[in-house]
Amino acid sequence: MNGRTLEPETVSTLVAEAAAAPSMHNAQPWHFRYLSGERVLLLRADHERAMPRSDPDNRALHIGCGAALFNLRVAAAHAGIAPRTTLLPEPTDPLLLAAVQLTDLLDDAGSGELVRLHPAIRQRHTSRYPFAEKEVPGQVRAALQDAAAREGAALDFPGPWHAETVLDLVRDAESRDVVDPDVNEDLVRWTRLGAEADTAVDGVPEYAFGPRRRDGRAPVRDFSGRRPVADRGTTTFEYTPLLALLSTPEDGPAAWLRAGQALERVLLEATLADLATSLTSHALEDRTLRLLARDPGSDTGQVQMVLRLGYGPRGPATPRRAVRDVLDFA
Structure with a gap:
C-alpha cells in the first residue's frame, strides 16, 4: 500500500x-x-x-x-x-x-x-589529504566487505603484488595525461579555481584539492594539473596506502548502478568507522588499463572503483x- x-x-x-x-x-x-x-x-x-x-x-x-x-x-x-x-x-x-x-x-x-x-x-567527504600509516583492523575490513556484498558487489584488499600493479596503472594513467592533454578536458571543465570556487554549485573547488604530493605513493589525483593554486603547499603521503577494489561479477549499466550503490554503502560504513576515504577511477578510465586492474590470481570480476582508506582528515564538503x-x- x-x-x-x-x-x-x-x-x-x-x-x-x-x-x-x-x-x-x-x-x-x-x-x-x-x-x-x-x-x-x-x-x-x-x-x-x-x-x-x-x-x-x-x-x-x-x-x-x-x-x-x-x-x-x-x-x-x-x-x-x-x-x-x-x-x-x-x-x-x-x-x-x-x-x-x-x-x-x-x-x-x-x-x-x-x-x-x-x-x-x-x-562523508572525499579526502585528498595524507592518511596515517596505521593498520585498519580486520573486523572493520570485514564490515566493509559485507557492505559491498549486500549490494551484489565484492570489495577486495589487494596483497602487496596486486596493490603494486594497481599503483603502476595509476602512474600509467598520469603519464597518459601528460602525453595527451586532451584527456584533461573533462577535468578542466569540472574544476573551480579562484573566485569561482567560492560560488560553485558543482565540480571540485580548489579548496578540496588537498596538498600536492611531494613524496609517498598514495594514488591522489592532482586536480590542478599545471594551473597555479595559491597557498596549496606540498606534503608527504602514505608510502604503503591501503587500497580496496570494488568489483561486480558483470559489466554494463545495471552492474554499474549496483556498483554505485555498493560503493556508497561501503563509504557510509567506513565513515561510521571513523575512516577517511578517497576514490580514484583514474586507472579505470582507459579500458585497457581497467582490465589489468583485476586480481591477477583469479582474473575474475570487473573492477569498478579503487578506494583508498585510512585514518586522517575527512576533507571539506564539496558544493551541491x-x-x-x-x-x-x-
Missing part, C-alpha cells in the same frame, strides 16, 4: 540527501522527477553532465547515480518510507536509470541497517546544486 501522501518538503529532503553522494569530478549527473499520484521517484541521467573523453561509456556516470540511489534508500528508510527500487525500468529509455516506489515502511532488519547508516550521509535544480514534480 502506498499509504499517506508525501509532502513536497519530504520528497525534497530525500532528494537533497540523495544528491550528497559522490560522483566523478562532482558533476552530479542526476535528475529526479516525482510522480505524486503514484508515489514514484524517477532517477534519470543528466547527459549534459557526461564526460565524453574520460567516461565515454558513461560507466562513471552510472556509478555516481547508483551512489545517489543508495543515499535515497537510506534517507527514505530514515523517514519511515520503504523504497522499492527497480533498475532500468524502461528498456527504450536508457536515461531512465531507476524507479523508486515510496511505500509505507515495513519493520524489517534491512530497513534498520539502512537507518543506521543515515548519519554518515552528511559526514539546489534541490530545485535536480527535482521536478509531476
Whole structure:
C-alpha cells in the first residue's frame, strides 16, 4: 500500500540527501522527477553532465547515480518510507536509470541497517589529504566487505603484488595525461579555481584539492594539473596506502548502478568507522588499463572503483546544486 501522501518538503529532503553522494569530478549527473499520484521517484541521467573523453561509456556516470540511489534508500528508510527500487525500468529509455516506489515502511532488519547508516550521509567527504600509516583492523575490513556484498558487489584488499600493479596503472594513467592533454578536458571543465570556487554549485573547488604530493605513493589525483593554486603547499603521503577494489561479477549499466550503490554503502560504513576515504577511477578510465586492474590470481570480476582508506582528515564538503535544480514534480 502506498499509504499517506508525501509532502513536497519530504520528497525534497530525500532528494537533497540523495544528491550528497559522490560522483566523478562532482558533476552530479542526476535528475529526479516525482510522480505524486503514484508515489514514484524517477532517477534519470543528466547527459549534459557526461564526460565524453574520460567516461565515454558513461560507466562513471552510472556509478555516481547508483551512489545517489543508495543515499535515497537510506534517507527514505530514515523517514519511515520503504523504497522499492527497480533498475532500468524502461528498456527504450536508457536515461531512465531507476524507479523508486515510496511505500509505507515495513519493520524489517534491512530497513534498520539502512537507518543506521543515515548519519554518515552528511559526514562523508572525499579526502585528498595524507592518511596515517596505521593498520585498519580486520573486523572493520570485514564490515566493509559485507557492505559491498549486500549490494551484489565484492570489495577486495589487494596483497602487496596486486596493490603494486594497481599503483603502476595509476602512474600509467598520469603519464597518459601528460602525453595527451586532451584527456584533461573533462577535468578542466569540472574544476573551480579562484573566485569561482567560492560560488560553485558543482565540480571540485580548489579548496578540496588537498596538498600536492611531494613524496609517498598514495594514488591522489592532482586536480590542478599545471594551473597555479595559491597557498596549496606540498606534503608527504602514505608510502604503503591501503587500497580496496570494488568489483561486480558483470559489466554494463545495471552492474554499474549496483556498483554505485555498493560503493556508497561501503563509504557510509567506513565513515561510521571513523575512516577517511578517497576514490580514484583514474586507472579505470582507459579500458585497457581497467582490465589489468583485476586480481591477477583469479582474473575474475570487473573492477569498478579503487578506494583508498585510512585514518586522517575527512576533507571539506564539496558544493551541491539546489534541490530545485535536480527535482521536478509531476
